[in-house]
Amino acid sequence: MSKEIAVVGSPDFTTGFRLAGVRKAVSVPEDEMSAELDETVKEQLESDDVGILVMHDDDLEYLSRGVREAVQQSVDPVLVTLGGGTDSGNLREQIKRAIGIDLMEEDEQQL
């Protein structure tokens, strides 16, 4: 079954993706983020035809704790965040928990 890429974020963030042909680009104005983002992200998470969800790393701050954890741990659709540097969200915490060592810290020190 083919799926689509969904983009959720401010109108500035989603325009470029619309230009690349992304149909499910949901714009949420900055001043409505804290009120509407939770619901919009939940909708995309529950949607069967979304395979990848793209968001700006800063926008994750507007999400409630539960939705943020759900979206970060979700595998289908998988969340890809942009603009947050090389540290990819809660993956670092998960690595620390599973392996017992902060592997990303080692890489940061090497850089």
Place this chain on the structure above:
Amino acid sequence: MATDVKPTRKNLMAIEDRIELSERGHDTLEKKRDGLIMEFMDILDQAQDVRSELEDTYDRAQQRLDMARAMDGDVAVRGAAAALKEHPEITTQSKNIMGVVVPQIESTRVRKSLDQRGYGVLGTSSRIDAAAEAYEELLEQIILAAEVETAMKELLDEIETTKRRVNALEFKLLPELHSNKEYIEQKLEEQEREEIFRMKKIKDKKEAQERAEREAAEAESVSADD
């Protein structure tokens, strides 16, 4: 120590079998955990490369979009974006890494030629084309990052589960089984000692009884002779 175990030879044998099985399982799970960590290390390197490339591509795409907006206006860019007819789609297949199913994402219609984009060539500038192209490249990177990061999440979940199982065997089940085995062995030894003591007592009692009978018989024969 679990004192609810009945100290019988049958139970001792059953516990010894369970210890053997658990130790074998523990070794196998440890090997699996180490193997998964090795696989994870490979993917982590790959993921970090993909991530840094993704961030570079995103910065580049944003710059091009900002340029198009500044020169052609926001309305022109939004107009071109609204005219697009071809939409990128992804299909997911699965790959197996040491029993962990990770996705392989394939994409279609991400990269488009100028005429496939659907907006008129005359009404738009090359800056919009450049921005669209940069975002198409970004989508390709996003798909790659999604594939690698999903694989990482799946592998981390499996590593965590395996680690928990190894720890449960090592720190809970095996110590419990060993302590049960020790308890049964001690009880059986105790029973054996009691049994020996009892037998000795019975033997002494019988010997004393026989001696008394013998003496009584001797005394009887002496009095009969008299």
